[in-house]
Amino acid sequence: MPGATEESVIEFVCNVCGVKNRCAPAALSYEKPSCSQCQSSVRIRSLLRVLAQEIFGLNLALPDFPRIKSLRGLGTSDHNEYAARLAEKFDYRNTFYHREPRFDIANPPEEEFGKYDFVVSSEVLEHVPPPAEACFEKACRLLKPAGVLILTVPYSLDPATLEHFPQLYEFGLAQLAGRTVLVNRTREGEVQLFEDLRFHSGAGGATLEMREFSECDLKAKLAAAGFCEVRIYSEDYRPFGIVHDASWSLPIAARKGPFALSLDATRDVVEEWRELKLKFNAEMQTLGRSYWFRIGRKLKMF
Ligand SMILES: [Zn+2]
Numbered sequence: 266m267p268g269a270t271e272e273s274v275i276e277f278v279c280n281v282c283g284v285k286n287r288c289a290p291a292a293l294s295y296e297k298p299s300c301s302q303c304q305s306s307v308r309i310r311s312l313l314r315v316l317a318q319e320i321f322g323l324n325l326a327l328p329d330f331p332r333i334k335s336l337r338g339l340g341t342s343d344h345n346e347y348a349a350r351l352a353e354k355f356d357y358r359n360t361f362y363h364r365e366p367r368f369d370i371a372n373p374p375e376e377e378f379g380k381y382d383f384v385v386s387s388e389v390l391e392h393v394p395p396p397a398e399a400c401f402e403k404a405c406r407l408l409k410p411a412g413v414l415i416l417t418v419p420y421s422l423d424p425a426t427l428e429h430f431p432q433l434y435e436f437g438l439a440q441l442a443g444r445t446v447l448v449n450r451t452r453e454g455e456v457q458l459f460e461d462l463r464f465h466s467g468a469g470g471a472t473l474e475m476r477e478f479s480e481c482d483l484k485a486k487l488a489a490a491g492f493c494e495v496r497i498y499s500e501d502y503r504p505f506g507i508v509h510d511a512s513w514s515l516p517i518a519a520r521k522g523p524f525a526l527s528l529d530a531t532r533d534v535v536e537e538w539r540e541l542k543l544k545f546n547a548e549m550q551t552l553g554r555s556y557w558f559r560i561g562r563k564l565k566m567f
C-alpha cells in the first residue's frame with residue numbers, strides 16, 4: 266500500500282542537539298526520550314520550539330540559534346541537556362528549588378523583577394504549594410515588559426483545576442503502614458491526613474503533585490497574573506519530531522507584552538549575522554532562503 270511504509274518510520278532532526286533521528290511514530294511519546302543523542306522527549310522538543318517561535322518567529326533548532334548575550338533568560342529546574350545549550354546562546358541561567366543555584370519562583374528577590382526576556386517553567390507549577398497564583402504573578406513580574414513565559418504543566422480539559430491540598434499550611438510526608446501519606450495542619454489548627462498521593466518522577470526524584478490544572482483555569486490564572494496574550498502550541502511539527510497524541514498538557518507561551526527585540530539584542534544578531542556572512546559569503550548567496558536570511562528580513566536588516 267503506498268504511504269504505509271512512509272508512516273512506519275518518522276525521520277526528524279532533534280531541535281535540541283541537531284542530530285538526525287529515525288524512529289517508529291509510536292516511539293514519539295510526550296515524556297519518553299526519543300532522540301538517540303540527547304534523549305529529548307516530544308515535550309522538551311516542543312518546549313524549545315515554542316521558545317524559538319516566540320523569540321525568532323522561526324522553527325530554529327537550538328544549535329542554529331544566533332548568540333544573543335543581551336537576551337536574558339531564567340530556567341527553573343530545566344534539563345541540563347538544553348539548559349547548557351541555552352547558556353551558550355543567551356544570558357541564561359538555570360536554577361532549582363531544592364538545590365543550588367536556588368530560586369523560589371513563589372518568592373523571588375525583589376531585585377530580580379523586570380530583568381528577564383524569557384522564563385522557562387516546565388513541569389514545575391503543578392508541584393508548588395498553593396496558592397499557585399503567587400507563582401504566575403511572580404513569573405510575570407520577573408519578565409521585562411515584552412517578556413514571555415514558556416510553560417508546560419499537565420492540564421485537563423475539565424472546567425476547573427483540581428487542587429489536592431487547598432488548605433496546606435504546615436505539612437510533611439510520613440510513612441503509615443508502608444505507604445507515604447501527607448499530614449497537614451491548616452492555618453486554623455485542624456490536622457488533615459491525605460492518602461493516595463501522586464508523585465511525578467523527574468530529575469530531582471519523585472515530586473508530589475499538588476494539583477491538576479484545567480486549561481481554562483490556567484488561562485484565567487495567567488490573565489489575572491498580568492499576561493496579555495496566551496498561546497497554546499497544539500500543532501505538530503514533524504521535522505523536529507513533534508507529534509502530539511493528546512489535546513491537553515500542550516506547551517504554552519504567555520506574553521507580558523508584544524514582543525520586541527531590544528536595541529542591544531538586535532545589534533547582537535546583526536553582528537553575528539555579518540560575521541557569518543563574511544565567513545560563508547558564497548554559501549550565504551545560495552542559502553538565500555536560509556534562516557539567517559529570514560532573521561535578517563524579520564529584523565529589517567536589509
Ligand atoms: Zn537530541
Ligand SMILES: [Zn+2]
Nearest residue numbers: 388389391465
Ligand atoms: Zn510534574
